[in-house]
Amino acid sequence: MLHASILTAAAVVACLTTAADAPRCQARLEVQRRGDNVTITGHCLNTGVPPAARWTYELRAEKQGRSGSSRNAQAGNFVAAPGQEVTLSRTTLNLGATDACRLRLRVLDEQGAVLAADSLLLPAAP
Secondary structure, three states, X not given: OHHHHXXXXXXXXXXXXXHHHOOOEEXXXXXXXXXXXXXXXXXXXXXXXXXXXXXXXEEEEEEEEOOEEEEEEEEEEEEEOOOOEEEEEEEEEXXXXXXXXXXXXXXXXXXXXXXXXXXXXXXXXX
């Protein structure tokens, strides 16, 4: 009986969540391939309410292949109005037939807490 009460209490708490608990933004990685070249674009959509938000982004790419490894990191501050999608950063990498690349995009608030993230693993070119 105690087990059922705990589940019921958890269900009640889940139903009491408000719009304030909803994510304030969404991070999205976009990838375009042209031969061995891969262009990666980071985006952030502000899903919150006014006023405009001031956040920071980090975009990291780690490439591994037969010829070795490389790392690319970009970061910066941006402002996004409610409902606005912002293009944060764009980078192009050469991804050969034996290379793979791990991508990570994070959006952080003023205190450095992660608000949203996206990540992808790009396999070698087909």
